[in-house]
Structures are given as structure tokens and as C-alpha cells.
Amino acid sequence: MASAPSSTTSAPSGTTGAPGEKDRVHLPDTARDxxxxxxxxxxxVGKTTLIGSVxxxxxxxxxxxxSEASAEVDDxxxxxxxxxxxxxxxxxxxxxxxxxxxxxxxxxxxxxxRALWDDIAYGALGALVLVDxxxxxxxxDVLGLVEESGLPYAxxxxxxxxxxxxxxxxxxxxxLDLEADTPMVTCDARDANSSIDALLALVDHLLTRxxxxxx
Amino acid sequence: xxxxxAGRPLVPAYLxxxxxxxxxxxxxxxxxxxxxxxxxxxxxxxxxxxxGLPAAGLALLEALEGGSLAVVEAAALLRLxxxxxxxxxxxxxxxxxxxxxxxxxxxxxxxxxLLKRVADGLRALKHD
Ligand SMILES: Nc1nc2c(ncn2[C@@H]2O[C@H](COP(=O)(O)OP(=O)(O)OP(=O)(O)O)[C@@H](O)[C@H]2O)c(=O)[nH]1
Ligand SMILES: [Mg+2]
Numbered sequence: 005m006a007s008a009p010s011s012t013t014s015a016p017s018g019t020t021g022a023p024g025e026k027d028r029v030h031l032p033d034t035a036r037d038x039x040x041x042x043x044x045x046x047x048x049v050g051k052t053t054l055i056g057s058v059x060x061x062x063x064x065x066x067x068x069x070x071s072e073a074s075a076e077v078d079d080x081x082x083x084x085x086x087x088x089x090x091x092x093x094x095x096x097x098x099x100x101x102x103x104x105x106x107x108x109x110x111x112x113x114x115x116x117x118r119a120l121w122d123d124i125a126y127g128a129l130g131a132l133v134l135v136d137x138x139x140x141x142x143x144x145d146v147l148g149l150v151e152e153s154g155l156p157y158a159x160x161x162x163x164x165x166x167x168x169x170x171x172x173x174x175x176x177x178x179x180l181d182l183e184a185d186t187p188m189v190t191c192d193a194r195d196a197n198s199s200i201d202a203l204l205a206l207v208d209h210l211l212t213r214x215x216x217x218x219x
Numbered sequence: 220x221x222x223x224x225a226g227r228p229l230v231p232a233y234l235x236x237x238x239x240x241x242x243x244x245x246x247x248x249x250x251x252x253x254x255x256x257x258x259x260x261x262x263x264x265x266x267x268x269x270x271g272l273p274a275a276g277l278a279l280l281e282a283l284e285g286g287s288l289a290v291v292e293a294a295a296l297l298r299l300x301x302x303x304x305x306x307x308x309x310x311x312x313x314x315x316x317x318x319x320x321x322x323x324x325x326x327x328x329x330x331x332x333l334l335k336r337v338a339d340g341l342r343a344l345k346h347d
Contacts, residue, residue: 037322106340
């Protein structure tokens with residue numbers, strides 16, 4: 005029989021910095037409003053890195069069966085026996101003061117993940133779309149998915165060392181076909197503060213965008 | 220400035236469809252919070268498991284002994300697909316062994332008060 009890892013039990017909430025802190029998965033007693041943001045982007049763009057640099061728990065993942073995401077599974081045995089393609093979906097979590105717990109879901113952007121995408125996007129606040137400036141066309145699929153799902157989003161440009169320096173913000177915005185009010189920031193996903201700033205660009209956008217849309 | 224034509228639909232997709240492109244809500248969401256009710260397990264049939272539960276159901280109860288978990292966290296810890304945990308948790312809820320608290324409904328997620336708490340919380344985190 006499977007059992008939960010023992011390292012995840014006990015330890016009161018509220019302490020910070022204790023060793024093994026990141027292994028405590030159980031929710032703090034203060035957790036009230038659980039919300040999620042998608043961290044979306046193509047292969048290797050830095051989704052897991054960004055989630056890891058912000059998350060209070062060591063990022064976890066679920067194995068998702070691509071073919072079942074749109075259909076409820078009512079037979080456990082069936083799930084195990086089926087040999088379908090699976091994809092690992094990473095997630096992390098940040099408990100914020102005021103009882104809000106923010107989940108970050110790393111969401112691959114390929115078209116074939118659409119059913120899974122819809123399931124993960126359900127009820128999300130919005131999406132942070134990561135773009136690698138060396139290969140912006142790799143992000144077209146994910147931008148298409150996010151726009152179709154109707155999720156508000158911001159773009160974070162992950163700057164890799166050998167990225168072209170002279171793109172120019174306006175040229176990039178045009179190439180990505182962004183709306184005038186869609187935020188675009190640069191970000192180092194390895195740096196917590198930089199990653200938080202990128203998330204803030206999204207949340208501030210959610211707060212300030214046209215109230216007609218937000219209602 | 221941008222190449223895209225101005226003027227967006229007045230009713231964005233997330234309102235007209237309830238947030239997803241498919242009609243039915245998932246019974247349990249990824250962020251539904253699961254907690255033990257504290258009800259004791261009834262003995263199962265002789266040689267059977269308590270309540271006649273499957274091993275995965277017992278494993279979920281065991282995982283919740285350490286505190287509450289979102290559905291997606293339980294799935295990660297138990298190495299089960301989210302869809303399987305949805306089914307298990309619904310069964311345990313029916314047996315009154317588990318409480319399931321749904322997350323904020325999609326309509327509530329653009330509440331400025333909630334968004335402000337998220338923004339303020341993230342800003343506070345930066346100074347750590
Ligand atoms: N210089 C730099 N390197 C980064 C940044 N973000 C990620 N990396 C590196 O890029 C590589 C890929 O990052 P991941 O976080 O694994 O990318 P991912 O999007 O999760 O990739 P998949 O899960 O495979 O789709 C890692 O070696 C990271 O260290 C960044 O902002 N700047
Ligand atoms: Mg990854």
C-alpha cells in the first residue's frame with residue numbers, strides 16, 4: 005500500500021526558515037482563499053525554474069494522462085491499466101499574509117495539451133506567459149491557447165545569456181502580436197524577486213485593466 | 220501601435236463559457252481543500268480493509284492525518300492522477316470521512332479585494 009512520505013507530517017504552521025520547511029506540504033491553518041496562476045510557455049523556457057524560485061514548498065508534480073483530461077475517470081483500475089501518454093505538470097505554492105494561498109502551475113503550451121490546459125486553467129486568475137527572446141516563435145502556440153481560454157495574461161521575457169540584445173520592446177510586442185495594454189517585463193526566472201516582479205506585473209494588470217472586462 | 224485591430228469582444232471567453240471551453244464543471248477541482256472529518260473508520264468485513272476501502276483511499280486518509288491538502292497536492296504525494304484523487308475524495312466525502320471545501324468560484328476571482336491581497340502579499344514576500 006502506498007503511504008504519504010513521513011517527512012510531510014507534523015510541524016506547526018507559521019515558522020519560517022526551519023530545515024525541511026520546503027518538504028512540509030500540508031496547508032497552514034491560516035490558508036483560506038486558494039487561487040492559481042498559470043506559468044505557461046514552451047519547452048525549456050524556465051517554467052519550473054520560476055515556480056521553484058517563488059514556491060515555499062519544493063515544487064511537486066502530477067502525472068497527467070493526456071487522453072483523459074476531458075473525461076471524468078470513474079474506474080481507478082482503468083486509470084492504472086491504460087497506457088496513455090503522460091505529462092508531468094509542476095506546481096508550487098506561496099502562502100501570502102491575509103490567508104491567500106497562491107498556486108503556480110507550470111503549463112506546457114503545445115496545442116495537443118489543450119484539454120489538460122482547459123482543466124488547469126479553470127478558475128485561474130490569469131497566466132504569466134514566459135517567452136525566450138532567442139526563439140519567440142516557440143511561444144506562439146501558448147499565446148494562442150491563453151487567448152482562446154480568455155485568461156488575462158502578462159508576458160515575461162526570460163533573458164538567457166546569449167539572447168539578442170537589440171530586439172527593442174516595440175518590435176517584440178509586434179512580433180508577439182500583443183494588445184497595447186498587455187504587460188511585458190523582462191525576468192530572470194532563477195531570481196525570486198525578479199520572478200515575483202513578473203507575477204506582480206500580471207496581478208497589477210488584473211487590478212487595473214478595463215473594468216468592463218473584469219466584470 | 221500594435222498590429223492587432225482595436226476592439227475586443229465585450230463578453231470575453233472566460234465569462235461566456237464559465238471559464239473553460241467545456242460545459243461541465245469538474246466535480247472536485249485541483250484546489251479543492253481536503254481535510255479529515257475525524258469520524259472513526261468502521262471495521263470492514265472480516266479480513267477486509269476498514270470500510271472496505273481500496274488501498275488508495277486508505278492512503279489518502281493517511282496523507283490527510285498530517286493536515287489538510289489540496290486535491291492536486293494529494294495527487295502529487297500519492298503519485299496518482301488528479302482524476303483518480305477526485306474520484307477517491309468524492310467517495311470519502313460520501314462516507315463522511317473527508318470534508319471537501321471548494322476554492323473560490325470563478326466569478327469571485329476578479330474581486331478587487333482578493334486581487335489586492337494577492338498583490339500586497341507578493342510585495343511583502345519580496346522584502347524577505
Ligand atoms: N539565464 C537564464 N537561465 C534560465 C532562466 N530560466 C531558466 N533558465 C535555465 O533554463 C533551463 C530550463 O529551465 P526550466 O525551468 O527547466 O524550463 P521549463 O520551462 O520548466 O522546461 P520544460 O519543463 O522542459 O518545458 C534551466 O537550465 C534553467 O536553469 C532565466 O531566466 N535566465
Ligand atoms: Mg519544467
